[in-house]
Amino acid sequence: MNVEIITEFGLGVGESVTPDWGDDASPGWEETEWRAFGSSDQGFFGGGWEGEPGTLRCDPYPYDEVCIMISGRVALIDLDGNRREFGSGQAFFVPKEFRGTWETIEPSKKFFVALPGQSSAASS
Template sequence: MQTVTKLAAPAPADGDPATLDGWVVVSGTPSMKTWALHTSSDGSMVSGYWEATPGTYHATYTAYEFVHMIAGKIIITPDGGTPVTVSAGDAFVVEADFKGTWEILETVRKHFDFKVSA
């Protein structure tokens, strides 16, 4: 059966205070919230919203992520790589083996889709 699930915009007061495996604060005192609004029946795909306040994390990814930025600005720098600046309206992907920093310059809200690696 084919289905379509519309993800409603979450209320700012809702959301789960989040700590993500593989994410370590390296600068400032950022905080994050996650609204996981849909999980595929086999558990391999999770979609929702994520919000974070300014600061810097070092992130280690084990899943593929597609992102559409709603608000904010981030400089994402792969370890040993070239920085990429993303802001509201941008879309990007992060590969499952990514390691590097997320420098959150302005409070971020994004749509996300995680695809767990096979």
């Protein structure tokens, strides 16, 4: 294998994408994805993400996602009110079946891999 096929990813690396979540996002919701590899058409994509405090209603979550927190703090709250918080250095997986709210508690950064699959209607 050639090292040229290796892809670096992270904050500021790749295509800057700001998803439009419409009314599902709280007023002032701000986030940027840095998509460095893959695409929705390929069935996966990933890179770096940064977001400001706010909430996003996920009914359901738009894709399977692996998250590795670099800094900040986020929470996922299901429809029954159960809450899980994650901070710097923690990694977690959110299945696209998750229904609830993503809350960015403080300015946060993460690495991510999204696995939309064949049935995803996620926007890009």
